[in-house]
Amino acid sequence: PGSPFSVGQHDSSNDDGSSMTGSPSISFLTAEDRKSVWRFVEAGWFQGIAACCIITNLIVMVLEVEHPGLVGAFFWLEQSLLVFYIFELISRMIYFHRHFICGPVSFVAWNVLDLAVVSAGIFDQWVMMLISKPPPSLQAVLKVLRTLRVFRILRIIRLILEADLTWTEEPK
Numbered sequence: 001p002g003s004p005f006s007v008g009q010h011d012s013s014n015d016d017g018s019s020m021t022g023s024p025s026i027s028f029l030t031a032e033d034r035k036s037v038w039r040f041v042e043a044g045w046f047q048g049i050a051a052c053c054i055i056t057n058l059i060v061m062v063l064e065v066e067h068p069g070l071v072g073a074f075f076w077l078e079q080s081l082l083v084f085y086i087f088e089l090i091s092r093m094i095y096f097h098r099h100f101i102c103g104p105v106s107f108v109a110w111n112v113l114d115l116a117v118v119s120a121g122i123f124d125q126w127v128m129m130l131i132s133k134p135p136p137s138l139q140a141v142l143k144v145l146r147t148l149r150v151f152r153i154l155r156i157i158r159l160i161l162e163a164d165l166t167w168t169e170e171p172k
Contacts, residue, residue, distance in 0.1 A: 038095035054152045120145040
């Protein structure tokens, strides 16, 4: 019985007694890797926080499209979300080290998508602030980068696909 956000098929216990869910897609990690202080990136609670951030970000994006006058109102919220995404990405890079981009294809594909979306966010929200009047060609690129942010919803779909839903089953 894991949380709704637990990833994987089987639970194991950490040294501190907390439950950690192991995913078959990340079975390449060694026992020593799993003792890392960065192991929280696999935890259901952390995945839940990430999902909440993504949902919040998507709601803000929809509100900004439907009500262009609200764009500035969400500035600090969007900055905070981007900082969280960067923290999460760096944490995953540290925890999975070489496997982050040299592991199983499906695992690497999700990581590359995350890297692309976060990089697009950095460019869109921070680099563009430094450019006072971007040329039209750069404005077109900016629109594409903003569209990439929508791909964060794929992370939620991934969580659902890999979720440990045994908590929904009737006790035997």
